[in-house]
Amino acid sequence: xxxITIDPVSRIEGHAKISIHLDADGHVADTVFHVTQLRGFEKxxxxxxxxxxxxxxxxxxxxxxxxxxxxxxxACDAIMSVRIPPAAAKLRELLHCAQIVQSHALSFFHLSSPxxxxxxxxDPAKRNVLGVIEAFPDLARDGIALxxxxxxxxxxxxxxxxxxxxxxxxxxxxxxxxxxxxxIRAGLPQAKEIALRTIAFFKGVVDQFKEEIANFGxxxxxxxxxxxxxxxVQFYDGNVRFIDAEGKVVVxxxxxxxxxxxxxxxxxxxxxxxxxxxxxxxFPEGIYRVGPLGRMNxxxxxGTPAADAEFAEYHQRYGKVVHSSFHFHYARLIExxxxxxxxxxxxxxxxxxxxxxRAHAGVNALEGxxxxxxxxxxxxxxxxxxxxxxxxxxxxIVATGNNNLAIGRSVDQVAKHFIxxxxxxxxxxxxxxxxxxxxxxxxxxxxHAADQYPLEINLVDADGTRLQxxxx
Amino acid sequence: xxxxxxxxxxxxxxTAKEGQTIIEVAQANGRYIPSLCHMPGLSADGCxxxxxxxxxxxxxxxxxxxxxxRNGMSVVTDSERLNQNRLMALELLFSERNHICAVCxxxxxxELQGLAQQLGLTHIHFTYNYPKLPVDVSHPRxxxxxxxxxxxARCVRVCDEVEGAHVWDIAGRGINSMLVSDLQRPWGExxxxxxxxxxxxxxxxxxxxxxxxxxxxxxxRNAVVTQLAIKRxxxx
Numbered sequence: 001x002x003x004i005t006i007d008p009v010s011r012i013e014g015h016a017k018i019s020i021h022l023d024a025d026g027h028v029a030d031t032v033f034h035v036t037q038l039r040g041f042e043k044x045x046x047x048x049x050x051x052x053x054x055x056x057x058x059x060x061x062x063x064x065x066x067x068x069x070x071x072x073x074x075a076c077d078a079i080m081s082v083r084i085p086p087a088a089a090k091l092r093e094l095l096h097c098a099q100i101v102q103s104h105a106l107s108f109f110h111l112s113s114p115x116x117x118x119x120x121x122x123d124p125a126k127r128n129v130l131g132v133i134e135a136f137p138d139l140a141r142d143g144i145a146l147x148x149x150x151x152x153x154x155x156x157x158x159x160x161x162x163x164x165x166x167x168x169x170x171x172x173x174x175x176x177x178x179x180x181x182x183x184i185r186a187g188l189p190q191a192k193e194i195a196l197r198t199i200a201f202f203k204g205v206v207d208q209f210k211e212e213i214a215n216f217g218x219x220x221x222x223x224x225x226x227x228x229x230x231x232x233v234q235f236y237d238g239n240v241r242f243i244d245a246e247g248k249v250v251v252x253x254x255x256x257x258x259x260x261x262x263x264x265x266x267x268x269x270x271x272x273x274x275x276x277x278x279x280x281x282x283f284p285e286g287i288y289r290v291g292p293l294g295r296m297n298x299x300x301x302x303g304t305p306a307a308d309a310e311f312a313e314y315h316q317r318y319g320k321v322v323h324s325s326f327h328f329h330y331a332r333l334i335e336x337x338x339x340x341x342x343x344x345x346x347x348x349x350x351x352x353x354x355x356x357x358r359a360h361a362g363v364n365a366l367e368g369x370x371x372x373x374x375x376x377x378x379x380x381x382x383x384x385x386x387x388x389x390x391x392x393x394x395x396x397i398v399a400t401g402n403n404n405l406a407i408g409r410s411v412d413q414v415a416k417h418f419i420x421x422x423x424x425x426x427x428x429x430x431x432x433x434x435x436x437x438x439x440x441x442x443x444x445x446x447x448h449a450a451d452q453y454p455l456e457i458n459l460v461d462a463d464g465t466r467l468q469x470x471x472x
Numbered sequence: 473x474x475x476x477x478x479x480x481x482x483x484x485x486x487t488a489k490e491g492q493t494i495i496e497v498a499q500a501n502g503r504y505i506p507s508l509c510h511m512p513g514l515s516a517d518g519c520x521x522x523x524x525x526x527x528x529x530x531x532x533x534x535x536x537x538x539x540x541x542r543n544g545m546s547v548v549t550d551s552e553r554l555n556q557n558r559l560m561a562l563e564l565l566f567s568e569r570n571h572i573c574a575v576c577x578x579x580x581x582x583e584l585q586g587l588a589q590q591l592g593l594t595h596i597h598f599t600y601n602y603p604k605l606p607v608d609v610s611h612p613r614x615x616x617x618x619x620x621x622x623x624x625a626r627c628v629r630v631c632d633e634v635e636g637a638h639v640w641d642i643a644g645r646g647i648n649s650m651l652v653s654d655l656q657r658p659w660g661e662x663x664x665x666x667x668x669x670x671x672x673x674x675x676x677x678x679x680x681x682x683x684x685x686x687x688x689x690x691x692x693r694n695a696v697v698t699q700l701a702i703k704r705x706x707x708x
Contacts, residue, residue, distance in 0.1 A: 047606065047607050048607060049607065049609055049615055049683065051684055051685070051686050052575060052577065052686070052687065054686065054687070055574070055575040055686065055687035055688075056575045059574065059575065163574065165579075165686060165687045165688040165689070168686040168689070169686065173686070173689065360684070362683070362684065386609075388609040388610055388660070389609055389683065390607060390609045
């Protein structure tokens with residue numbers, strides 16, 4: 001028995017490692033996806049006043065802090081038992097859409113496009129965003145422009161691009177300035193054009209990846225995501241819908257407060273990241289996927305014209321339930337378009353300029369749950385407080401966590417298909433990393449942070465002797 | 473009637489009244505001396521050690537807020553040695569408890585943070601202490617977060633000298649010192665607290681704050697609290 005270790009895969013908010021065990025013939029016998037860092041947010045938040053939670057939990061991530069801010073303020077709204085002013089709800093959704101646009105742009109253009117455009121086996125020295133700029137300058141420019149649009153919209157609304165303090169329990173702390181509204185609106189046509197152009201481009205190349213589509217986590221699992229009463233996809237509000245692998249709705253419009261009836265969390269002996277599962281089906285049979293793939297599977301439609309057209313074509317191509325995790329990329333691009341269209345609709349509504357944007361209250365409930373769709377999937381914040389407002393217990397189920405079991409299964413599938421023999425080629429390693437990247441856990445940002453991803457494969461003999469080390 | 477004296481601050485000739493402190497004379501003459509515990513209208517405490525100055529003829533540094541001026545005294549308020557000392561005092565304050573500016577309700581409105589920026593503090597060279605400290609949220613309107621307390625005792629003095637309630641005290645010694653209300657009772661159970669909020673207003677950091685403010689939202693109006701005492705001349 002030999003073991004290959006990919007360490008570190010850096011992580012989603014931390015670090016990860018992949019162990020691939022080979023049998024005597026050099027075939028993959030087993031794989032394990034470990035997340036090796038403990039961060040302890042749930043523990044060290046204990047004792048803090050609940051209204052500090054948005055700022056504290058936003059520090060979990062620098063790419064999508066807005067997601068944690070919003071899940072947290074929703075949990076705090078529930079503790080205060082307030083219905084936030086309608087303009088505040090619209091502003092929060094607008095901020096969230098801007099974040100989805102920038103985060104999805106980052107995932108597709110900056111992190112994944114080097115694999116997709118330059119090839120999984122291309123020269124690792126050039127397989128990065130700079131290589132894309134060289135080979136596909138127009139597409140790279142589009143990616144930069146789209147991310148800039150999203151980031152500047154966030155900055156305009158919330159005054160800061162990263163970790164803003166604008167969203168507060170009860171609403172937001174300042175109304176929308178009409179000048180900012182006009183500035184964001186001015187950028188929308190170009191953003192929409194880029195989103196449409198990118199989808200058209202992707203549809204043209206996606207069929208080149210038949211082998212990857214067939215083996216990148218092409219598996220039957222449940223799917224989950226927020227939808228509204230009509231089944232439209234929702235990023236900020238709505239209720240979670242679970243479907244099974246055949247597309248049958250298993251739970252529709254789950255109430256936030258009921259999440260623990262449906263979602264269980266298994267602690268894995270080899271990982272600090274817990275593995276959520278659909279409780280009624282047990283562990284690990286209750287494996288489900290969230291994020292763009294999950295959302296596009298659970299929703300009946302998007303709810304905006306251009307995204308709906310793409311949504312229909314996507315399902316026409318790949319079926320009612322899309323199984324391959326490779327299609328996270330395609331689903332992500334449809335969501336990007338939906339995000340831009342939703343921003344258009346929100347900004348056309350004059351009531352978004354309403355000056356009443358915050359409700360005030362103290363502790364009116366001793367527990368609160370906030371659920372939103374982060375770019376990477378369903379994000380749950382659950383707090384308990386004492387009567388004075390101090391956090392006594394917190395549970396966070398982060399988007400990437402929901403996909404933990406699915407990432408593990410996908411790594412296993414990719415490794416078993418692509419890795420054979422005693423000599424490991426860099427392209428094999430890259431495919432293992434790429435399937436993780438398809439989920440866009442915060443992993444992908446760190447694995448592509450520099451122009452090389454910090455992966456290392458060690459081929460170790462049965463007696464522990466290192467036979468080969470491959471660094472990229 | 474107090475006697476008029478003459479002294480120098482950074483070479484500038486200043487006139488002062490006997491009994492005034494160095495920091496009072498400096499402020500009256502437009503010379504800035506950094507401080508965190510000193511506050512016009514309250515008695516001097518001399519505990520933050522930020523206002524240390526050089527006095528010609530003395531090798532040791534003296535706190536400007538508690539040292540009375542003398543005729544012919546020459547004071548230096550700005551030098552490399554003083555700057556190093558002030559930075560060290562600030563670093564010790566930051567390393568002693570858990571000052572996490574990014575998630576603090578007083579972020580952007582904090583005197584400790586402001587002074588660090590002003591003096592160009594970029595790194596803490598001491599090992600962080602990371603103490604596990606409680607947050608007292610028992611008061612219906614206010615919060616005491618020991619993590620952010622620098623033990624400047626402004627709250628102790630304003631409550632005693634201006635409000636007359638004397639809710640606050642410092643218990644323990646050295647690094648184990650803690651702000652306590654009513655002889656170690658939770659603030660919300662205090663019999664003597666009038667809930668006037670003066671302690672909150674004078675607190676230089678996010679240690680004493682109003683409840684319900686999210687990060688960066690807590691602003692303070694500390695000068696208002698002691699204005700009356702200054703006008704009446706009743707302050708110590």
